[in-house]
Amino acid sequence: MGWGHYGNPLFQSTLLRYDAELNLVGDLATDWSLSDDGLVWRLSLREDAMFSDGTPLTAEDVAFTYTAASEAGGLADLTVLSEARALDNATVELQLSEPRITFVSRLATLGIVPAASYDEGYARQPVGSGPFQMVEWREGEQLVVEPNPHWHGGEIAFERVSFVFGSEEAGQALARTGAADLVGVPPSMADAAPPGMKVLHVETVDNRGLAFPMRPRAGETTEAGTPIGNDVTADRAIRVAINQALDRGALVALALNGHGRPAFGPADGLPWDNPEAAIPGNDPAAAMATLEAAGWTDSDGDGIREKEGLKAAFQVLYPASDSTRQALALGASEQLREIGIDAQPTGSSWDEIGALMHSQVVVLGWGAHDPSEIYYLHHGDYAGVDYYNTGHYAKPAVDAHLDAAEAATGFDESLAEWQAAAWDGETGFGPKGDATWAWMVNLEHAYWVSSCLDVGPLQIHPHGHGFPITHDLPSWRWTCE
Template identity: 35%
Template sequence: MRLARRLAALSVTFGLLTAACSAPTTGAPVPDDAFVIGLGSEFDTLNPVMGYSPDGGSLIYEGLMSREPDLTMRPALAAAAPVTSADGKTVTFTLREGVRFHDGRPVTAADVAYTYEALLDEANNSPIRGDYSAIEGVAAPDAGTVVFTLKHPYAPLVQRTTLGIVPQGSPLTGEPPVGAGPYRFVSRTPGDKVVLEGNKDYWAGAPAITRLVLAFAEDDNVRATRMSAGEFDAAILPPKAAAQFDGRRDVTVHRVPSADYRGIMFPLEQPVTGDRTIRRALGLAIDRGAMVDTILAGAGTPAFGPVSPDTAWHNPEVTGTPAGDPEAARRLLEDGGWKAGGDGIRVRDGRRAEFTLMYPAGDTLRKELALAVASDARKIGIDVEPAGLDWDAIEPRMSEDALIMGWGSPYDPDYVNYELFHSGYAGRGFFNPGRYDNPEVDRLLKTGREAGDPAVRRKAYLDFQKIVRDDEVWTYLVFLKHVYVIRGNHTGIRPGVDAHEHATGGLFRDIHTWKPAA
């Protein structure tokens, strides 16, 4: 999914993307010494205020804090972890001294305040503004001190301060983007690539990889072909496409755990997909174990809810049978009045149990998942018609047709879930596209967002998971392992737990620390 649209639909995280072109490299030439990364989507914006990579990994920008691979937070532009007041409503950061933007200007508290104020300004219509709604104001009492005043205690605030900082007065559109990260912007060829160069004055040390090209190729097979042909030095690939690189001496394949799931988003105002019996029966019938074994080539695990079992926030009651239970699904449909018709497809009140399941046409993994869903659905009498479309065709149909979607974050459970399931976001682009509306879920999400007591927050999110599972708002299919193919051997590569968005996060978040192995 396009990152821009996901952030227009997601509170999270990760840098905005649009449909990308897979044409041969065009525009400005690629430097001979450049390290070229093949990405599946193009950045729709390079401005953090407008949603570019707010959870880190942008490479151009630096936030107050950054994330280690184990998800712990460490200071970046901040000199140390912040100080929080006893009531949880005031959070104070002290800035690291001597840090400068790429244009030579010093990074000051006024720049930090400007960045957050621009993001919160309704007139700017930032797609991630809702993620920062707990902030009442940001003050810069002196050049080295930043004070956040909150409307209520907000436990994830420190995690949100990975947002990249821009110089005071920076326009929200246009280029060149100026940050304080390990790489400077050089050029951008729309539909093709972004060229970066190492920031020799980066506060944590100049990158060993001095030239970086982020090349865009939406089609999985094209990306794999260009990687094999030597056009890319690294690429993110689906498991099957990456299998050809296993055992090759010139590349290293990394399979990284993630909280990134794929599932079926149901339009809940439609007569068939709006019937919980249909949704729950489908969830029972699907053989997720087979999906992991065949479609993911083992690089993943079955999914039954929106919170990964690899995180501390997961509710262990939200689980199921990996192989599915088609017989239980048939009984559920029978009890719900869906009777088998002459062609084997179930009917109730003259309406067939049928719906369209969309997926992005260039995404081979989602295509195979859609086909597997259709096969399992037919076995219980539900006719699912897969449809491969581009995102421009998919987006206006999400209130009418189901969609293989991807989301997921290993960070705080406020991430992603608030926008995906709160009724206040219903129908806002890729936010809550199925138009789910459950007052108790709204209450739990609000409690989880605003409570200062960790135990209260935990209970809210455990209960939230149970309700969305019982309502079968989505049918969750698999959690992925992200597969990175990297030419040669490098030190400094630190796998962790990935979020849904790749962008230049994941393994690439630390590419400024990579060095060729001796």
């Protein structure tokens, strides 16, 4: 069901995993190597791994899992895998059709399933070699898990763990009544933890930004018949001016209660980030000069600029259930009105956003532990695919840098190309170039945690859809009698 697309599997083991410092370490794999041509991963497996039904995990299960996932066309992107083969019980090779340096992240996210028992009902009754096994799942209400007695990773301190699903308000109510021991809360609420609970702030690369439609409106539609393009945001001057005008520090204070940091790109501070691609913000005068030079003026005195009869107006869509994105949309709208842009905050359902995100601006969030996300957000091949390149951006020079990064013979060798895709001195997807986004903030993930619960050291979190706090759940400990 695509869980590995965002989160660490609860029920399965992965070949590799990220530790607290984001180093890749072995989980099922004890040794791994990539061939000089970048086409073959060879991995040696531990021989004590067992599924929760007591059967041993072998290289055949790994080969089956990768083959099935590559053929499924689901959220796990394994399109570059041409063959997975078991050389013996403890050795597997993964053959790629072309070099893809970010394929290593799939080794750390795709959970291994048993070849002998995997079927269409697996998602509801999973069998894996991970730390937990399922007891009960009432979709949208509650998931109950217990330790897998055959897990190779050591002791787990809890007999059972229950995940309760619901709104932000419902989670806070459970915490206040003592019914929950850990609750994810919006940053604006974090400092109001109830008695018996402490506040936990975790640094993240979980960002929020304004995703722009990049094409003019020309009657083009998606396969589903939804419109593509926006004549206002197709003008680079509009996109650059928004980047110049946004006071990101004020947005951190307003929407995150100060618990976060300004965002200027999709991967701030990570090795593949390029700070040179950014332009200074909180400069309304520069933004207005940019607009004036491009012919956007307020000729009728209503406070909204226009150009050749076109008003500088568009919707800013956000999911109505997300208080943080709502605050960001409202705050950005107020700031942009000062430079003569009418950005209209509009709360919608995700279904409505999905229909309009190629023709209106959307508050979207990303953030990952590997640079493949940069590829998905900006490569022309992903224009209009899922929630990736919603603006239908396509630029050959940027695509060439992204392709060169993926084709690099090593991760360190790929970094210069990732950075050049954002800005190579002449062009790029960043604000100095085509300004495909106006990034606003990087969140801190905020939690209320029982004073009796020790969650140990935590890695920098990626985007929150996978509830990354659970990455180290097997090592949590209860400290009270």
